[in-house]
Amino acid sequence: MIEVCGDAEAALRDLRDGATVLVGGFGEAGLPFGLLDGLLRCDAAGLTVVSNNAGNGDSGLAAVLATGRVRKIICSYPRQVDSWVFDRLYREGKIELELVPQGNLAERIRAAGAGIGGFYTPTGVGTPLAAGKEVRNIAGCDYILELPIHGDVALIRADTADEAGNLTYRKTARNFGPIMATAAKVTVAEVNRVVPAGAIDPENVVTPGIFVNRVVLAVGTAKAGSARSGSRETTR
Amino acid sequence: MIEVCGDAEAALRDLRDGATVLVGGFGEAGLPFGLLDGLLRCDAAGLTVVSNNAGNGDSGLAAVLATGRVRKIICSYPRQVDSWVFDRLYREGKIELELVPQGNLAERIRAAGAGIGGFYTPTGVGTPLAAGKEVRNIAGCDYILELPIHGDVALIRADTADEAGNLTYRKTARNFGPIMATAAKVTVAEVNRVVPAGAIDPENVVTPGIFVNRVVLAVGTAKAGSARSGSRETTR
Amino acid sequence: MAKLVARDIPGGSYVNLGIGQPTLVADYLPSDKHVVLHTENGMLGMGPQAQGDDIDPDLTNAGKLPVTELPGASYFHHADSFAMMRGGHLDVCVMGAFQVSTAGDLANWHTGDPDAIPAVGGAMDLAVGAKTVYVMMTLFDKDGTPKLVPKCTYPLTGLACVSRVYTDLAVFRLEDDQVYVTETFGTTVDELASRLRVPVLAGPFPA
Amino acid sequence: MAKLVARDIPGGSYVNLGIGQPTLVADYLPSDKHVVLHTENGMLGMGPQAQGDDIDPDLTNAGKLPVTELPGASYFHHADSFAMMRGGHLDVCVMGAFQVSTAGDLANWHTGDPDAIPAVGGAMDLAVGAKTVYVMMTLFDKDGTPKLVPKCTYPLTGLACVSRVYTDLAVFRLEDDQVYVTETFGTTVDELASRLRVPVLAGPFPA
Numbered sequence: 001m002i003e004v005c006g007d008a009e010a011a012l013r014d015l016r017d018g019a020t021v022l023v024g025g026f027g028e029a030g031l032p033f034g035l036l037d038g039l040l041r042c043d044a045a046g047l048t049v050v051s052n053n054a055g056n057g058d059s060g061l062a063a064v065l066a067t068g069r070v071r072k073i074i075c076s077y078p079r080q081v082d083s084w085v086f087d088r089l090y091r092e093g094k095i096e097l098e099l100v101p102q103g104n105l106a107e108r109i110r111a112a113g114a115g116i117g118g119f120y121t122p123t124g125v126g127t128p129l130a131a132g133k134e135v136r137n138i139a140g141c142d143y144i145l146e147l148p149i150h151g152d153v154a155l156i157r158a159d160t161a162d163e164a165g166n167l168t169y170r171k172t173a174r175n176f177g178p179i180m181a182t183a184a185k186v187t188v189a190e191v192n193r194v195v196p197a198g199a200i201d202p203e204n205v206v207t208p209g210i211f212v213n214r215v216v217l218a219v220g221t222a223k224a225g226s227a228r229s230g231s232r233e234t235t236r
Numbered sequence: 237m238i239e240v241c242g243d244a245e246a247a248l249r250d251l252r253d254g255a256t257v258l259v260g261g262f263g264e265a266g267l268p269f270g271l272l273d274g275l276l277r278c279d280a281a282g283l284t285v286v287s288n289n290a291g292n293g294d295s296g297l298a299a300v301l302a303t304g305r306v307r308k309i310i311c312s313y314p315r316q317v318d319s320w321v322f323d324r325l326y327r328e329g330k331i332e333l334e335l336v337p338q339g340n341l342a343e344r345i346r347a348a349g350a351g352i353g354g355f356y357t358p359t360g361v362g363t364p365l366a367a368g369k370e371v372r373n374i375a376g377c378d379y380i381l382e383l384p385i386h387g388d389v390a391l392i393r394a395d396t397a398d399e400a401g402n403l404t405y406r407k408t409a410r411n412f413g414p415i416m417a418t419a420a421k422v423t424v425a426e427v428n429r430v431v432p433a434g435a436i437d438p439e440n441v442v443t444p445g446i447f448v449n450r451v452v453l454a455v456g457t458a459k460a461g462s463a464r465s466g467s468r469e470t471t472r
Numbered sequence: 473m474a475k476l477v478a479r480d481i482p483g484g485s486y487v488n489l490g491i492g493q494p495t496l497v498a499d500y501l502p503s504d505k506h507v508v509l510h511t512e513n514g515m516l517g518m519g520p521q522a523q524g525d526d527i528d529p530d531l532t533n534a535g536k537l538p539v540t541e542l543p544g545a546s547y548f549h550h551a552d553s554f555a556m557m558r559g560g561h562l563d564v565c566v567m568g569a570f571q572v573s574t575a576g577d578l579a580n581w582h583t584g585d586p587d588a589i590p591a592v593g594g595a596m597d598l599a600v601g602a603k604t605v606y607v608m609m610t611l612f613d614k615d616g617t618p619k620l621v622p623k624c625t626y627p628l629t630g631l632a633c634v635s636r637v638y639t640d641l642a643v644f645r646l647e648d649d650q651v652y653v654t655e656t657f658g659t660t661v662d663e664l665a666s667r668l669r670v671p672v673l674a675g676p677f678p679a
Numbered sequence: 680m681a682k683l684v685a686r687d688i689p690g691g692s693y694v695n696l697g698i699g700q701p702t703l704v705a706d707y708l709p710s711d712k713h714v715v716l717h718t719e720n721g722m723l724g725m726g727p728q729a730q731g732d733d734i735d736p737d738l739t740n741a742g743k744l745p746v747t748e749l750p751g752a753s754y755f756h757h758a759d760s761f762a763m764m765r766g767g768h769l770d771v772c773v774m775g776a777f778q779v780s781t782a783g784d785l786a787n788w789h790t791g792d793p794d795a796i797p798a799v800g801g802a803m804d805l806a807v808g809a810k811t812v813y814v815m816m817t818l819f820d821k822d823g824t825p826k827l828v829p830k831c832t833y834p835l836t837g838l839a840c841v842s843r844v845y846t847d848l849a850v851f852r853l854e855d856d857q858v859y860v861t862e863t864f865g866t867t868v869d870e871l872a873s874r875l876r877v878p879v880l881a882g883p884f885p886a
Contacts, residue, residue, distance in 0.1 A: 109758070361631065408531055444723050
């Protein structure tokens with residue numbers, strides 16, 4: 001059974017200083033704009049954010065970075081044409097960057113959710129991003145050891161939630177949502193609608209409810225990927 | 237684009253001596269009975285079979301083992317009330333057994349499909365099944381190193397295939413199918429029906445077509461998990 | 473015994489019930505307790521055993537028995553199912569045992585008989601993965617040998633994983649290498665202390 | 680150049696087209712060639728760029744541009760998408776490059792400028808994962824410096840991964856540390872040999 005929160009602040013009520021926050025999305029597809037807006041209104045500082053990108057324009061993740069409350073970002077692709085907020089903080093030395101190849105980032109998040117202590121990946125071998133990492137030859141190929149990335153909170157964007165917490169996603173907005181949901185102590189999903197348990201075909205559930213703690217309905221925002229507001233079709 | 241084979245023998249035409257064959261199923265749910273019947277009629281010997289169980293009764297995987305053409309089985313739960321074929325071969329020293337905890341078995345198959353060179357798992361630490369395996373302490377916990385299990389051929393049971401090779405499954409018959417499909421050079425799926433590309437909602441595809449090479453329609457067998465015969469709804 | 477286990481499972485938990493006796497626990501979990509059952513072959517939201525026309529060979533539990541699905545169920549493949557277990561997402565798992573040690577070590581997959589054909593299934597994954605592991609077993613085997621032991625002599629399933637042991641004679645809580653007796657059935661803590669080869673303390677369940 | 684790459688992609692291949700120029704290759708892949716496009720943000724069966732009402736902010740390619748879906752498409756999450764790449768399931772990927780070495784080493788994510796903000800994305804995963812890596816680039820940079828080099832001086836993306844290089848002046852095949860020129864455009868093999876700092880051999884494409 002999930003908790004359907006009235007607003008993003010309620011969903012983020014136990015966010016603490018120094019927390020690691022996993023933020024879904026690839027570019028703006030799958031970015032939980034409503035939850036990020038809620039994050040703006042939280043006090044927690046010294047955060048580590050794990051997300052594929054480091055914000056675009058002035059809203060969403062960029063607005064969160066602009067508060068100065070993010071100490072470090074772990075991502076694969078911070079530099080974009082409109083990543084000026086991150087760019088400035090980085091050049092001013094106000095934010096730490098851990099750059100991780102995208103597939104290793106995804107696999108490290110999955111490993112955290114799957115109870116894997118570490119894994120050997122071929123990605124990055126022989127490159128500067130393997131610096132300081134253990135290299136091991138297995139069956140004739142070189143691999144580097146990568147460790148899991150655990151989150152305190154995961155903020156993800158989904159399409160439909162049922163009251164058992166099961167989630168579906170929309171198209172490529174699925175991206176990091178399903179794996180981040182598994183890797184955090186508390187997972188909050190921003191959704192377009194909440195339906196009764198049983199309304200999602202069990203064969204089509206992408207994220208089982210065991211990985212979801214709280215849900216908030218999306219509010220329409222000008223830049224939101226799935227911009228339409230959420231609806232609660234029914235309550236139990 | 238997948239190849240729809242007329243029968244199991246055609247689908248198994250390039251099975252070679254010494255091949256590693258991944259066989260889906262948990263008990264009889266998801267066991268590809270038609271493909272296993274086809275395997276009976278192949279000549280390939282010295283096979284290694286990877287499957288959760290080691291056959292029940294006298295049909296399916298048990299019948300394949302009874303041919304004496306399986307040199308080794310990698311599985312988690314060979315001993316069952318009706319596993320007499322395996323039991324006899326094992327006691328006679330005619331089959332080698334590699335016993336792997338079920339989750340490590342699943343993760344090793346996934347690792348093969350995912351290009352992971354090895355991974356650290358907590359499962360089995362301190363037990364006889366960790367004998368000879370590297371133990372490593374990471375962040376205060378002990379883990380053992382497990383290596384991927386690659387297949388030459390995967391034989392799986394699915395529900396619907398589209399002509400792009402996308403698969404859906406039925407209920408708990410899904411079990412090992414999706415991961416075995418990723419871990420073999422050639423994947424053959426036994427299905428209940430083949431539909432045109434586009435007939436499966438892209439959100440509901442469980443195994444993307446990239447992992448599927450050949451499809452055969454299921455034939456009704458008395459013991460088959462999904463016993464109804466397959467149908468080809470349309471061809472391109 | 474199944475009734476006691478059911479009583480002690482917190483409402484809203486995600487629970488895996490092992491093969492055999494533990495499956496009986498499901499009969500004592502009222503639906504308003506909102507316990508969600510996991511079966512490691514790939515399902516959450518498992519319902520009661522299937523009967524008659526509801527039997528579907530594609531819908532079974534880990535014991536390969538036909539079961540049903542409840543509203544809010546989901547299906548997933550084996551790697552995802554065991555990731556769920558290994559990753560610490562299940563609140564409780566209930567398993568049988570040959571032996572449990574005072575440190576919470578579990579032996580339940582092999583008697584050590586060199587002639588036995590070994591089979592492990594998902595027992596080791598459950599032992600390390602679930603947040604809490606409850607064991608259901610008789611306290612003594614047929615020869616009267618205690619199954620709650622200072623150190624397991626049977627091959628281990630997992631280390632320091634069991635937190636509660638439900639037996640025909642008493643319920644035990646294992647904590648910091650201490651054994652607390654929290655309930656007795658037709659016996660006393662003193663009598664248990666004399667029959668077991670491990671020190672036991674009388675102790676109520678924590679709230 | 681995009682047309683040549685498209686010509687050389689085998690029918691029925693699963694292909695990832697990198698950001699920028701490689702995306703143009705899609706325009707030259709006729710549908711009867713049955714090439715299936717992968718985008719690493721989580722889709723197989725990607726169609727052309729979306730226009731007008733077809734634009735859906737939830738359906739984008741790896742360059743974050745709106746795209747469409749073709750019949751037979753599928754969506755999957757990032758761990759599955761990169762497992763597909765890393766696991767060697769893609770037949771061809773096409774990327775841009777700053778430098779390619781004769782051994783097939785690829786440098787395409789960082790110029791080495793210490794002031795630059797680094798960003799890598801999925802380039803390293805594609806470099807190690809795809810069965811064959813084609814590079815599209817100009818053969819010389821603005822200063823006339825060759826980009827096909829004995830050894831990359833820019834930070835590497837992957838080792839020994841590139842097998843073909845499509846440039847404005849010629850197409851190259853890299854094999855066993857040899858550079859074969861398979862086509863030239865307004866130049867000759869001899870002329871190329873004199874302008875490059877690596878030995879080149881004239882060689883036809885293998886069948």
